[in-house]
Amino acid sequence: MKLDYLDQLESEAIHIMREVAGQFERPALLFSGGKDSITLVHLARKAFRPGKFPFPLVHIDTGHNFQEALDFRDWLAESLGEKLIVRYVEDTIREKKLKEPTGRNASRNALQTFTLLDTIEEFEFDACIGGARRDEEKARAKERVFSVRDEFGSWDPKRQRPELWDTYNGKIHKGENVRVFPISNWTELDVWNYIKRENISLPPIYFAHDRECLLRDGKLLATAGGVIQREEADELVTRRVRFRTVGDISCTAAVESNADTLEAVIAEIQATRISERGETRIDDQVSEAAMEDRKKGGYF
């Protein structure tokens, strides 16, 4: 009697989600429309059906999202009959008179943090479930499953709580909140294998399609929505691509691919020699500690 590794990872994630439900008054599931948070929603069904989710889905919309991902988000919440809360970075920029980043590779990704913290305050969320994985990046590799953040949302890597067995300590003071990562121990490949096994639907941009892109520094940037301004050196091209990660248009690059089925995507990931973030994220490459710094500032 032994569980396959995917069943072990699944059970661990379900257990973590139920700990959130059992320990917190006002949790939320942060939903981005990407494959990892779609996987979280599937796991939430396994954790709580036939009951309702004990938390709403919350999306912080940068205004620079792929339409396909937004359509999918709305369809998913609707078909599950679960509550969806959307808050817009656009509004935060206006209300707080924030300065939009300009210049090369400018992105609203960092501004998301302001909207997220405001949303946490608005709804008094005490726990936010997210789809971050430890294999993504080396600062993430260090973070606990229950990651306590102070009232500024800051992660203090030197003061992490010990976390033993599957005993999670979610006790916090008012104003603090906990970021919870149920798929901490999953790899990119695990997520894809699980999506295939469970027959989970994804937005179509995860699969190969023809797309108009700007070729900049060897990366393919989507022209969709006019988010990325064309520069002189950029070459306008149409390529067969797919997205390996789906985030803000301004910081997610497409990869050239012919993989138009789950099987083909999995085969491609198995053969790749480049990591997920390295290939597609534009915002992690600024400095060696980019992610650590953003987490200290309250980023997801």
Place this chain on the structure above:
Amino acid sequence: MDLLRFITCGSVDDGKSTLIGRLLYDSKSILADQLEAVERASKNKNDGEIDLALLTDGLRSEREQGITIDVAYRYFQTPVRKFIIVDAPGHIQYTRNMVTGASNCQLAIVLVDARNGVVEQTRRHSLIASMLGIPHLVVAVNKMDLVDYSEDVFSNICIQYAELAKKLDAKQVTFIPMSALNGDNVVDPSQNMSWYDGPTLLNYLETVELDHDVNLTDARFPVQYVIRPQTPDLHDYGGYAGKITSGIFRKGDAVTVLPSGETSTVEAIEFFEEVKDEAFAPMSVILHLADDIDISRGNLIVKSDSQPVVTQNIEAMLCWMDTKELKVGSKYTLQHGTFRARCVVRDIAYQLNVNTYEETEGVESIKLNDIARVVLKTSQPISFDPYTKNRVNGGAILIDETSNVTVGALMLT
């Protein structure tokens, strides 16, 4: 496919980072851009040589100080198994982080420098690994290249270590001579140690028997959450959501709910709107009982034929993890799985020296990273199994009631 979680204990000086780097590199688990990033960062250092420690040390302060401070998790797989490497710090001041990492592992690799043999650190790491109940221990005798790959050196270390192991609970100890730097016996067999006919490290990790690590005899189900939709079509639905931490539950099993002691039978086992005849650890399911009894989060459902201890007076080995000292009379919140109660420290039986294994009685207070045997009284009865018999149902944490921080790990006896 199987999943094995293992911890590597040691410091950079023992070649721990080199060993992990070697495992990842030789099993082709380091991706090109990650290696490039390490190369880039290495160039900023004095000698410009590729520093594999940069691959594992994720925090700025770790890179600055050249040490591991907190646990990092790495993932790799071979065609046979999936692995989670729990990369733990070796320094004594980060013992609590090692304990965090060790708690979920089935195997520990204790690194020994062939030139130094068994040292204080070896004793400390081995003690923690065995106290946390890790069933398989690998003593990696590293840097064999620096002792001319000598069989005598290796044998002497094995003898030295066997002495130490007698005092520990380790169920299975395996010795492997290696050179992580040159790759001898890490992934590929060594050409320099023909006298060694055992497995390479990866070979051993791929084949070590894991079937008996899960306790399948004592059925335990801590209730996490009660699912009660109360919608018109599911008006009478009520199910107990939780993870089976040990044992097997079957439809029709006689069960007892603790601490109340009320009894019932398993009416159904549900998983994602499907009904199953049986479920076993570590599955997360929903249990339905035949009788309508008062059950809430923190209760433990067990099979009536094998019951745990139910008491308010407990004894445990304690690993203390806070700068604020623990004293007799101190009060804490105790969390055991999903169960929480208050507790008071009634006695410190002795403190255990992590390096010499000597027990000192009459200790007044317990400091950060100390290990001690303590006697506690809880405000509510706790239902547990001895840690050596059941890791999940035998472990508990102490939470400081003002800071809310996890300050202690208890291995109940």
